[in-house]
Amino acid sequence: xxxxxxxxxxxxxxxxxxxxxxxxxxxxxxxxxxxxxxxxxxxxxxxxxxxxxxxxxxxxxxxxxxxxxxxxxxxxxxxxxxxxxxxxxxxxxxxxxxxxxxxxxxxxxxxxxxxxxx
Numbered sequence: 001x002x003x004x005x006x007x008x009x010x011x012x013x014x015x016x017x018x019x020x021x022x023x024x025x026x027x028x029x030x031x032x033x034x035x036x037x038x039x040x041x042x043x044x045x046x047x048x049x050x051x052x053x054x055x056x057x058x059x060x061x062x063x064x065x066x067x068x069x070x071x072x073x074x075x076x077x078x079x080x081x082x083x084x085x086x087x088x089x090x091x092x093x094x095x096x097x098x099x100x101x102x103x104x105x106x107x108x109x110x111x112x113x114x115x116x117x118x
Contacts, residue, residue, distance in 0.1 A: 028081075
């Protein structure tokens, strides 16, 4: 496996956990699956439909998202929204994300300037 493939594999693993948090945060404003794919891509959290759609169903079954069908257009679309429990979980995960970011920053000498501690 060359360096590029190795990086891609580990990058995918690193991002896998962030997709849940990113989806919960993005869907505080109601949206449908394809729109969420675009929003996540635009925000720098690329994900495939094969990953996102099962994730949305799982988060809904866990009570972290709610959904309803929008039948106002020719093709009905399922619109998702982060539930209250989902918002609470997103806030807790975001706090944890920041703790991890701070810890990793401390471990990376290149991220600190001489004489300063994060």
